[in-house]
Amino acid sequence: MTKLSVPDMSCGHCKASVEAALAPLATHVSVDLATxxxxxxxGDPARQISALAAIGFPAQILP
Structure with missing residues (x-):
């Protein structure tokens, strides 16, 4: 399991975009807009981070 910080997410549309980008690269994706x-x-965290960056959501792995 990998936790990613995606600070530019702010709405339901952002959540849907992030889920759509990550779905083919993971077995399960859970988005928490509040945090x-x-x-x-x-899946591969490096590929997931690249996929998010490609749609305008830079991300970082959390410890």
Missing amino acids: RQVTVEG
């Missing part, structure tokens, strides 16, 4: 964090199960 602006995404929990991802499965």
